[in-house]
Amino acid sequence: MKTAISIPNNTFDLAEHFANSTGMSRSELYTKAVLEYLENHKHKNVTKALNMIYSHEDSSLDNELQSMQIKSLPKEDW
Secondary structure: OOOOOOOOHHHHHHHHHHHHHHOOOHHHHHHHHHHHHHHHHOOHHHHHHHHHHHOOOOOOOOHHHHHHHHHHOOOOOO
């Protein structure tokens, strides 16, 4: 599919230089870059949804459980 995008000149120049130095076509470089970006960010929506769900949950410890944890720690002399 053909598409047109606008990018800053310096970004284009860097991409063009990289593509030329690696023997890649411009299309191949942009395709690989987009695919890599998508792969690296695919979990963001899941994380965002989980953060939203759990932001309404009480994350404090139950008082009895907290008391049991404290009692289980060895006594230390300071």
